[in-house]
Amino acid sequence: MAEFTFEIEVYSDTICPWCYIGKKTLEKAIATYTAQHPAVDFKLTWKPFMLWPTAKTSAYQKGAILHAIYGPRAPVMFERLARLGALHGIDFRWEGKSGNSRDSHKLILLAMEQDDDDTRSSSSPSPPGLEPTSTTATATTTATTTTTNNSTATTNPLLTYKQTKQERTIAHLFASAFEQGQDLSSRAFLARAAVTLGLVGSEEEALAYLEQQADEEDPEAGRRQPGSGTGPARRGLAKRVDESSARARQIGMTAVPSYVVQGRWQVGGMQGEDVWLRIFEKVRATKSGKKNEEGSSLDGLTTREEQPTVTNGGMQKESTEIR
Template sequence: MTEPITIDVWSDIACPWCYIGKRNLENGLAAVSGDDDAPEVRVTYHSFELSPDTPVDFAGSGADFLARHKGISLGQAREMNERVTAVAAQAGLDYHMDDVQHTNTVKAHELLHFAKEHGRQHELAERLMSAYFTEGRHVGREDDLVDLAGEAGLDPDAAREALRSGRYLDAVRADQQQAVAYGITGVPFFVIDGTYGVSGAQPAEAFTQITRQVWAERAGAGSAPSDDAESAPVA
């Protein structure tokens, strides 16, 4: 029996392109699920902090944060938010960037590792990103994270204990160290079968193509993924 294709995804809860990439990946995989020889795929999310120095409670709007973080004008920041909102809509996501509450995401990443241990990582990743980008909810404070964990099907008391213990912080740091080893400097970043790196929020069709090609390669009937998917060997 052929082993599943592994897709390891480095992303940050506070990255708008990561949620778009997540949805495009899901839609791309859905397109291959009806194939006669449908690939089996196992997706795992890994931690990456885009702005680890962000305070838990940032005083300002989403545009304020972007302007300060990138050193651009407030007008340019608003234009960037409008652009990403339009791209998100194409992926079926309803972003509300003016309502985003910027925060430090390390605790959210710790919670994702807790969720992985309990078989609910995908559910929690979706819940966190939806809460952040579409609902304007806070994803950096303990009480808010515990509530979201419960909404994702996790035990709230166990989630709170996991956050207070800090025992998943080492797993977060290990993900970040692996990202450095791979040469990952921006997210989302997808590692296909531990071999091919795909950078950025690629369209769904790119994920469909590369999955089919890797599956065919496994069967000895195909070649390496084409450049259309913007893939490259991982160091």
């Protein structure tokens, strides 16, 4: 058992390039810190934060979106993204369409639910003579690549903590959008990605899941989605994405990426490795950064004074409304 587990909630939007860089810098910080402190562990949970919930599907060129957001500052931002991306092995490409990110967040929710199912299964007693199995993968010194339907999902060899299905889904979507010219608002692409990632058995199953807009009160909702179970967590997908975005704004988040550490420390913007290492030290040293036993992981959110200065950028909804 780990001496200390860092629990980090990541609020991001799949169409935000800063969130992709932010993921890479956080992973690098985790790798550095766990190398120095092998007894600690990290648990990351990705939360939807839609920048433009009213955006149309496949309606915009990726580069045009940044020009609309940053105006005359766009060339500087393109250069900055290219420079920071190169530091983390990201080759940003701005061709291709983009649009509403709601469906991509549904796919991430599906991966999270399957992770939860795997955790429950692995914690259940096994029949005599059978050992429990786990579907999470621990990164090694070489990347593992799976290719299906002309699409590739690659695990991150840098990580020293367990990579969940949600982590692999996030990584695949970011790489597809920003390095391979894919459109994350396209259900056809997302269906292929779901099969590639092993979240569903067929593209037809994935499309049925993405089209699901069931009301929370519908008792049949869960049965129409991939995976087992019919509880509330498997219903009202679009509503859950929107509620997560609304919750983020309620607690004062105005940009992505944003983070909540141990349900208490709010970190705004894409931070560098050095900032994360200082945060890890501070949280671990206090030991009081653990989540409250009552309520959700955000109930103890305080310490505005602990929020580091945003130095490396992010994307704000307020800058431009994309419709």
